[in-house]
Amino acid sequence: MEENPEVIMQCPKCAREFSPDVCYCEACSAMLEPVEIVSQQSGAGKDLRNSSGTVHTNEKEEILSDVKIDSLKTDIEQTFARTLLLELKQLRQRFVPGDNPAGAVEGAELQPGPGESNPADEIIRKRIAKLEAILFNLEKKIIADISDLETRLGVLKKPGLFALLTDKGRIYRMLTSELKIKYAVLDIIHSKHPPPSLESRLRPYSYALIAAVVLSAVSWTLFSLSVKKQTVPVTPPAASPAYTDKGESISRSDVIGLLEDIKKANLDKDPSLWESRYSKNYLALQEKKINIQKLWQNFDYTFLDYRIDGMNIQPSAASAQITWVIELRERKTGKILRSSELLSADFIREEKTLKISAIRKNGR
Numbered sequence: 001m002e003e004n005p006e007v008i009m010q011c012p013k014c015a016r017e018f019s020p021d022v023c024y025c026e027a028c029s030a031m032l033e034p035v036e037i038v039s040q041q042s043g044a045g046k047d048l049r050n051s052s053g054t055v056h057t058n059e060k061e062e063i064l065s066d067v068k069i070d071s072l073k074t075d076i077e078q079t080f081a082r083t084l085l086l087e088l089k090q091l092r093q094r095f096v097p098g099d100n101p102a103g104a105v106e107g108a109e110l111q112p113g114p115g116e117s118n119p120a121d122e123i124i125r126k127r128i129a130k131l132e133a134i135l136f137n138l139e140k141k142i143i144a145d146i147s148d149l150e151t152r153l154g155v156l157k158k159p160g161l162f163a164l165l166t167d168k169g170r171i172y173r174m175l176t177s178e179l180k181i182k183y184a185v186l187d188i189i190h191s192k193h194p195p196p197s198l199e200s201r202l203r204p205y206s207y208a209l210i211a212a213v214v215l216s217a218v219s220w221t222l223f224s225l226s227v228k229k230q231t232v233p234v235t236p237p238a239a240s241p242a243y244t245d246k247g248e249s250i251s252r253s254d255v256i257g258l259l260e261d262i263k264k265a266n267l268d269k270d271p272s273l274w275e276s277r278y279s280k281n282y283l284a285l286q287e288k289k290i291n292i293q294k295l296w297q298n299f300d301y302t303f304l305d306y307r308i309d310g311m312n313i314q315p316s317a318a319s320a321q322i323t324w325v326i327e328l329r330e331r332k333t334g335k336i337l338r339s340s341e342l343l344s345a346d347f348i349r350e351e352k353t354l355k356i357s358a359i360r361k362n363g364r
Contacts, residue, residue: 010035012141023080030137031080033073067174074145074181081138081185084131085194091128139189142182149179250318252311254354255347259306259322262356266304269296279348279355302336303327309342318347318354321362 009018009032011025017035024031156172188194258277265274271293278285309321321344328337342362347354 008035009033023076023083024134031077031134031141034069034076063171067171067178071174071178074178074185077138077142078181078185078188081135081188082194084135084138085188085192088128088131088135089194091124091131094124135189139186142186142189146179146182146186149175149182153179249315250313250347250349250354252313255308255311255313255318255320258347258354258356259308263304263306266292266296267301277355279350279357282357298332299328299330299337301327302329316349317357320345320347 009020009022010016011018011028011030012033013028013030014025016025016027018025018032020034022032153172153175156168156175158172261273261277264270265277271289274292275285275289278288282288303325304327305325307323307325309323311320312318321342323340323342325340326338329335330337344360344362345356346358348357349355
């Protein structure tokens, strides 16, 4: 079972060792680097020699381990640079020469006398100078690391898609990622401003996501209400209507029965039933018949229903406003077409049967 390496922080200049929670050397103003502690047991296991003196080591594993440590250092550098710039920004905001922010910094308790500098200002000034020196050293190190990484990547051959899963591919991917982060850290240092926090960067996206969810909910509600309103079927009569004889009043059931026959004729593509529901005096009946038969040849009804929006019944005639909800499938392409159409229809009694005498589209 592989054990996690033990890491300490070490100054690259004076080689002093620090605990893992320390970021930079107080003496050299240099950023500390993580160093893996190799125990004697593990070191002995890695340096086994045969009788001829050859060392049995896995070179690829060692290189991969070194790259992992370098990637860890790069992540630390990114966080470290952001932390330094944040602290510098806060210190510069608090550093106002001439003011006396007593207690602004620990140890700044003395009030300055005539002609003396403010102890608090002096402490902040020294702190700013120290942090700027650390940033300067970090910048030089990053520039040197970028040059080294570009040289190493220039020697390596870019692996293919499947080769990325091998040890060489992993090394190439990790070095490429490390180079990108190095450039990002260098940009942060040059900008002199700490990058925004993850929360502030994600805030615009969170607002957009909330707006999209609200808009989707409202749109879905309106769509559901619209569909529900359009597709509420009119309950047909329990039995076929007994159409009125001459002299009897037209009833609502007579109109519904006629509309049910028109619906059935379209669904079954029955020209005889369809034509029987129109008056012989209906203008342009033949033209309408030709058009409906062309529609039946090219399309199939997948849904057809109607809604009576208003009705006016008189003893010998009637009129109604009817909304037809239609869904068609094109026979050649299978494309679905949906529409709703509001019509005004007039009805008369003819041969003891209620028939359509005129149809007008809404607005005509």
